[in-house]
Amino acid sequence: MPPLRERKRDIHLLFRKFAIDFAEKYRMPELRLTDDAVQYLEQYPFPGNIRQLRNLVEQMTVVEQNREVNAVRLSEYIPMEAQLPAVVQKGGGTSGSDFNSEREIMYKILFDMRNDINDLKSLTLELIKNRGNAEFSSSEKGLINRIYATENQVSNPNSLLYFENPAAGNVVNPTIISQPNEEDFEDIEEIEVEETKPETLSLQNNEKELIIKALEKHKGRRNKAADELGISQRTLYRKI
Structure with a gap:
């Protein structure tokens, strides 16, 4: 198979594939490249071939704060001027698998x-x-x-x-801002509502009656009543 530098169209596809894999592995948002970062990535020769690209994506997934990376930020991980020749290991020393580990x-x-x-x-x-x-x-x-x-x-x-x-x-x-506990909610059984003609569910016309009905329906639980009325708990507390 030709080296990665001769398959420039595959570089971004492989980057995206590795980005998805490592996002799932480390439970982090997926890395994305801007257009200028893609161009920069495709110009890099990758002397370490696919393994170097994979290691790069893993490093960026863990270390990089921004999930969308531009060319300037990418150049800090793979500067063009730092293209060192690959070292071929002979004899003893640390193996590649140990280094990866x-x-x-x-x-x-x-x-x-x-x-x-x-x-x-x-x-x-x-x-x-x-x-x-x-x-x-x-x-x-x-x-x-x-x-x-x-x-x-x-x-x-x-x-x-x-x-x-x-x-x-x-x-x-x-x-x-203090937030009331569940025990702070009180039933309002002493409030009686006279049954008249059917009312429309509009806070502008029957605000008081609607609030009372909502509180009775949910047995004084103001958070539930607020959800029923479509208003925040803070607004409900203020109106009460």
């Missing part, structure tokens, strides 16, 4: 470290939430600022914990 272990370690960092961020968020509305010391604010310096808000918008943008050197000040 060590490389895979290193990638696995990097991948685990990345997950650990994300877990630590999530844990930090939970600890901050559990403190309620308590004030934070300057050192704690500095720690939060360093952890979330590149984020405008937390990755989970439903956690009700947001951070101000730390631009211009401002310290991040967390704002915590």
